[in-house]
Amino acid sequence: MTTSTPLLQVSKLSVAHSDIEAVSEVDLTVGEGQIVTVIGPNGAGKTTLLSALIGLLPSRGTISVDGEMIERPEIDRMIARGLSLVPETRALFGPMTVEDNLVLGAFRRRRDAGFDRAKALDDVYARFPRLWERRRQAAETLSGGEQQMLALGRALIGRPRLLMLDEPSLGLAPLLVRELFRMIEGLRAAGVSILLVEQNARAALRVADYAYVLELGRVGLEGPADVLAGDPRVISAYLGRGADATRGTSFATRHEIPAR
Amino acid sequence: MNGQIALMLGQDGMTSGAIYALLALSIILVFSVTRILLVPQGEFVTFSALTMAAMQSGRPVRLGVLVFGLALVALAMDIVAERQRHRRWTVPRTSLALAAHGLFVVGLGLSVPFDHLGLLVQIGFALLTVVPLGPLIYRVFFQPIASAPSLVLLMVAIAVHVALIGGGLLIFGPEGARTEPFSDSVVQLGPAIIASQTLWVIGVSAALTVALWLFFETSLWGKALRAAAFNRLGAELVGISPVFAGRTSMTLAALIGAVSGIVVAPITTIYYDSGFLISLKGFVGAIIGAMSSYPVAALGALMVGQAESFSTFWASSYKEIIVFTLLLPVLLWRSLRQPSVGDDE
Ligand SMILES: Nc1ncnc2c1ncn2[C@@H]1O[C@H](COP(=O)(O)OP(=O)(O)O)[C@@H](O)[C@H]1O
Ligand SMILES: [Mg+2]
Numbered sequence: 001m002t003t004s005t006p007l008l009q010v011s012k013l014s015v016a017h018s019d020i021e022a023v024s025e026v027d028l029t030v031g032e033g034q035i036v037t038v039i040g041p042n043g044a045g046k047t048t049l050l051s052a053l054i055g056l057l058p059s060r061g062t063i064s065v066d067g068e069m070i071e072r073p074e075i076d077r078m079i080a081r082g083l084s085l086v087p088e089t090r091a092l093f094g095p096m097t098v099e100d101n102l103v104l105g106a107f108r109r110r111r112d113a114g115f116d117r118a119k120a121l122d123d124v125y126a127r128f129p130r131l132w133e134r135r136r137q138a139a140e141t142l143s144g145g146e147q148q149m150l151a152l153g154r155a156l157i158g159r160p161r162l163l164m165l166d167e168p169s170l171g172l173a174p175l176l177v178r179e180l181f182r183m184i185e186g187l188r189a190a191g192v193s194i195l196l197v198e199q200n201a202r203a204a205l206r207v208a209d210y211a212y213v214l215e216l217g218r219v220g221l222e223g224p225a226d227v228l229a230g231d232p233r234v235i236s237a238y239l240g241r242g243a244d245a246t247r248g249t250s251f252a253t254r255h256e257i258p259a260r
Numbered sequence: 261m262n263g264q265i266a267l268m269l270g271q272d273g274m275t276s277g278a279i280y281a282l283l284a285l286s287i288i289l290v291f292s293v294t295r296i297l298l299v300p301q302g303e304f305v306t307f308s309a310l311t312m313a314a315m316q317s318g319r320p321v322r323l324g325v326l327v328f329g330l331a332l333v334a335l336a337m338d339i340v341a342e343r344q345r346h347r348r349w350t351v352p353r354t355s356l357a358l359a360a361h362g363l364f365v366v367g368l369g370l371s372v373p374f375d376h377l378g379l380l381v382q383i384g385f386a387l388l389t390v391v392p393l394g395p396l397i398y399r400v401f402f403q404p405i406a407s408a409p410s411l412v413l414l415m416v417a418i419a420v421h422v423a424l425i426g427g428g429l430l431i432f433g434p435e436g437a438r439t440e441p442f443s444d445s446v447v448q449l450g451p452a453i454i455a456s457q458t459l460w461v462i463g464v465s466a467a468l469t470v471a472l473w474l475f476f477e478t479s480l481w482g483k484a485l486r487a488a489a490f491n492r493l494g495a496e497l498v499g500i501s502p503v504f505a506g507r508t509s510m511t512l513a514a515l516i517g518a519v520s521g522i523v524v525a526p527i528t529t530i531y532y533d534s535g536f537l538i539s540l541k542g543f544v545g546a547i548i549g550a551m552s553s554y555p556v557a558a559l560g561a562l563m564v565g566q567a568e569s570f571s572t573f574w575a576s577s578y579k580e581i582i583v584f585t586l587l588l589p590v591l592l593w594r595s596l597r598q599p600s601v602g603d604d605e
């Protein structure tokens with residue numbers, strides 16, 4: 001992991017909404033086959049960060065994929081490089097069937113001769129048998145958990161190299177959250193690298209290899225997920241009793257970063 | 261009024277209703293994919309009708325000049341855009357092909373005596389000339405402001421409409437024109453005598469509707485367009501670019517308009533500025549369908565056709581007023597059912 005070039009390397013990334021900077025000088029690395037999580041309170045800039053990485057928002061700083069810097073990160077290029085984002089809203093095609101949603105997930109591969117669409121569809125159904133049962137149903141008629149599954153399936157069918165998930169557990173019942181995180185671990189086992197943005201810090205730190213804490217657009221803390229899970233500052237702000245991730249507690253100063 | 265007249269009026273209403281339904285479909289398609297209220301929809305109708313008329317009367321087809329001109333502007337815009345993106349000079353192949361096509365229709369339009377060629381050749385050439393206007397208008401006027409507020413898009417749409425009418429006057433002149441019917445025969449259907457062109461209009465509209473339905477339901481392209489209409493973010497994330505969706509929907513809009521123009525030209529006298537009232541009635545249908553439901557819009561458009569036809573009989577000078585007054589109860593009902601609607605997104 002430390003010897004090979006990382007899949008995604010971001011340095012000094014800043015992103016602004018009109019003239020207000022929502023993400024400031026963020027450095028972040030995702031290695032091949034890793035789950036890396038970004039946790040932080042509401043409004044910390046997590047969604048803004050992912051939007052910039054997929055090329056929906058312009059940014060300053062550098063984004064490299066496989067060690068190659070992307071000159072102008074625009075969405076078509078980032079998708080072509082194998083980045084895939086499941087947004088917070090899931091952005092499904094509501095009135096269309098589950099199967100059509102999945103098939104469209106591979107739209108970027110339409111001219112790719114080496115891509116076997118039927119096989120990719122079968123693989124998604126094998127991973128999510130529920131979607132196979134509901135394949136003729138309109139996406140908007142699925143339950144919340146099934147919709148999240150469909151969003152995952154749609155992002156996976158084009159065989160992305162890096163899957164970015166924006167608060168996938170949002171709005172799911174605790175039992176479904178547990179199932180979802182098991183699926184995310186299953187994806188890593190299948191070789192997909194994952195950048196996981198979560199407010200559910202406890203669950204995210206449990207599955208992740210490495211973690212960043214984002215506060216007010218800056219990385220306040222980072223480290224191996226199990227080390228951060230034991231860090232008193234993280235415990236009191238995000239894990240401890242009474243800690244409310246939606247409000248969070250801001251670190252007043254930038255803390256020293258544990259050695260990687 | 262007796263039964264005979266009622267049948268005739270019903271037939272007339274059905275014919276215009278079928279066209280309004282097609283236009284309503286097109287307007288909804290473009291609106292849901294791009295947020296553009298396609299005011300110039302009617303210009304595709306008039307341009308193709310007047311192009312057919314020009315060919316049949318042995319005059320040169322000058323519309324190609326507009327196609328070529330727009331294609332050159334589009335080519336320049338694409339070259340500049342590529343230069344800004346990649347910091348090197350490249351000529352995008354699709355815009356070069358469109359410019360070449362523009363030159364092709366200018367050349368043929370000015371030199372070939374289409375009045376000596378068959379109807380099918382004329383129809384083919386009218387489509388080749390009018391349909392590229394759809395993607396070109398999108399490229400030149402709408403793509404640069406694709407994410408602007410809806411109101412800006414609407415104002416640009418109106419400006420394009422007005423500019424096209426001006427262009428139409430220069431290209432086709434102020435005279436109205438009518439083309440020859442596809443065939444002269446009449447059909448006796450029970451007590452009614454139906455002109456065969458009426459059947460052509462209804463048949464072609466029905467066939468085009470079915471073809472569009474198949475396109476949207478079964479082809480990957482069609483599904484991608486629907487996806488872009490249902491969720492723009494989702495579409496972008498799977499690689500359906502807004503430019504692709506906008507260009508394709510405008511191409512379809514131009515195709516629908518051009519086909520409509522070709523089939524109605526033998527029935528109605530078309531002037532360079534007839535497009536506005538034609539597309540306005542398509543709008544009424546689209547609004548009845550709440551800018552989203554195709555079947556309801558088609559039904560509404562058919563009703564508009566009937567209302568127009570029957571009010572021509574009873575109060576012909578008020579027929580436009582009657583048709584648009586119909587819109588008021590629909591709007592009222594909609595606003596009561598849906599108390600507040602956000603502007604964008
Ligand atoms: N479209 C927008 N325009 C202006 N400000 C925005 C926009 N989206 C988010 N912001 C602001 O940027 C900051 C970060 O938001 P966001 O990235 O959504 O945070 P998170 O996903 O961590 O909850 C917030 O202060 C938010 O108000
Ligand atoms: Mg967010």
